Amino acid sequence: MAIYRSHVLVCGGTGCTSSKSMQIKNRFQEKIVEKGLENEVQVVATGCFGLCEEGPIVIIYPEGSFYAKMTVDRVDEIVEEHLIKGRIVKKYLFEEPSHHGLVKSLNDLDFYKKQKRIALKNCGAINPENINEYIAKDGYMALGKALTEMTSEDVIKVIKDSGLRGRGGGGFPTGMKWSFAAPNQADQKYVICNADEGDPGAFMDRSVLEGDPHSVLEAMAIAGYAIGATKGFIYVRAEYPIAVHRLEIAIKQARELGLLGKNIFESGFDFDVEIRLGAGAFVCGEETALMASIEGKRGMSRNKPPFPANKGLWGKPTIINNVETLANVPQIILHGADWFRSLGTEKSPGTKVFALGGKINNTGLVEVPMGTSLREVIYDIGGGCPNGKKFKAVQTGGPSGGCITSDYIDTKIDFDTLTALGSMMGSGGMIVMDEDNCMVDIARFFLEFTVEESCGKCTPCREGTKRMLEILDKITEGKATMEDLDTLEELGETIKSTSLCGLGQTAPNPVLSTMKYFREEYEAHVKEKRCPAGVCSALANYIIVDGCRGCTKCARQCPVGAIEGKVKEIHIINQEKCIKCGACMSACTFKAIIKR
Secondary structure, X not given: OOOOOEEXXXXXXXXXXXXXXXXXXXXXXXXXXXXXXXXXXEEEEEOOOOOHHHXXXXXXXXXXXXXXXXXXXXXXXXXXXXXXXXXXOHXXXXXXXXXXXXXXXXXXXXXXXXXXXXXXXXXXXXXXXXXXXXXXXXOOHHHHHHXXXXXXXXXXXXXXXXXXXXXXOOOOEHHHHHHHHOOOOOOOOEEEEEEOOOOOOOOHHHHHHHHOHHHHHHHHHHHHHHHOOOEEEEEEEOOOHHHHHHHHHHHHHHHHOOOOEEEEOOOOEEEEEEEEEEOOOXXXXXXXXXXXXXXXXXXXXXXXXXXXXXXXXXHOOEEEEEHHHHHHHXXXXXXXXXXXXXXXXXXXXXXXEEEEEEOOOOOEEEEEEOOOEHHHHHHHHOOOOHHHOOEEEEEEOHHHOEEEEHHHOOOEOOHHHHHHOOOOOOOOEEEEEEOOOOHHHXXXXXXXXXXHXXXXXXXXXXXXXXXXXXXXXXXXXXXXXXXXXXXXHHHHHHHHHHOOOHHHHHOOHHHHHHHHHOHHHHHHHHHOOOOOOOOOHHHOOEEEOOOOOOOOHHHHHOOOOOEEOOXXXXXXXXXXXXXXXXXXXXXXXXXXEEEO
């Protein structure tokens, strides 16, 4: 086995791959071979490093040089200067004044300082397509410990004592879920990994599967041992081709080494895993709809009870956990319940992964201990809003969550606190909004998504959300009345209390939370026929202000002749003629046209 003096780690996550990171990797390999360095320098495609805003990312060790926003045409220079001559190419380094681009550990960067990686432990650190690298990082040791040193009851007790709660939505205690399935007698039991991540802006589970697939396979085997299951399914959306590809490789490698299949660790325990591809239906993230889809039926929710632990997949006892939940399991088994409880809060131990997006400088993937404040995530890690804009709100929990305003910026993040504010943890999407966002428009966006994705089985969700969307359309078009606001609230509360499944029950959350915290914006749309943020085009007015030179460029671009005025005199816009297309504002070189 070759001992390499340098390792070139190239991000192989979806985000960086879409920005040609694999072409960058290939060029590194070509250039290294060309220079005869193939026995000295190893190039590795890893999972996501987290700081997606700076992608594609390349880190060269042992120096720890963090090259950001890499391009193929920079590779030759880095090979010549850095890998051959030992001179770091500083002009391509990620700029952080305190470190000058030299990163001995990712924890040295401000973006990572307040993070604690458990689920993301190996993402960006190993080659996800090489099982030996996972094993070198204590991989499959937890499974070995469980099978050779613990009973199934011991495993469940450790997970129970750890306080691990489901990271996919409602936060149900994982150990308790397992304990419900364990005593049920059946000729077959199942473990399902829910990787049907469908929230807009969410990419936590995808990144774990892309960067550390073996952690999920190991956890599923541990779960199978705990409840007496011999079969597992990973339900992953087909839109995640990189994740699916790496899972296929991981399953094949684990079988070859006897870590999946018959008589694992010569313990007499059998367990194997299959992949099932989902077609992208949001409702299939709900556990009963997911099971229906695996069974080959249309993905629609059913009444509970019976719960899956008693009667799940094909009527057999089944446990379902999402990717992030499972990624925590091996570490808990290895290090113990007390270690896990030392992180986070009393009722929400451990860490949580968030996909940080929207109006934020450091878009990316973050993992923080529960109890970290929103301020720390948004400002210390996320770097605040771009262009000095004022933070307005953050949407957590995706279409099932709600908006949390700047008044609650110091809120400690955990399951119960977010729920008390009218939002939820959800799977971990965190969309930041600044002063330029219209909260009515945000609520409309999420509700439109829910209407489109409703399975249609129950009337409250199928019909009620449509009626809510119709009212929101009226509001954004300036056609609503104050009575419509009352109806909107009443509909939302009714849908919450009468829908069949959790997705329908939480669908009104974005509307209800924005109405609670931004009532004045809704009333401005209704009473004043005005969108305070200038987002809703039907309510926007384009105004010519001081600075107009009378150049007539705007008038020449207006498709309806709504701009009046003589050359070298200030023009005006006839609001009755204006169709609010924005062509005039785009054409004005003096920034003398504003929208309000």
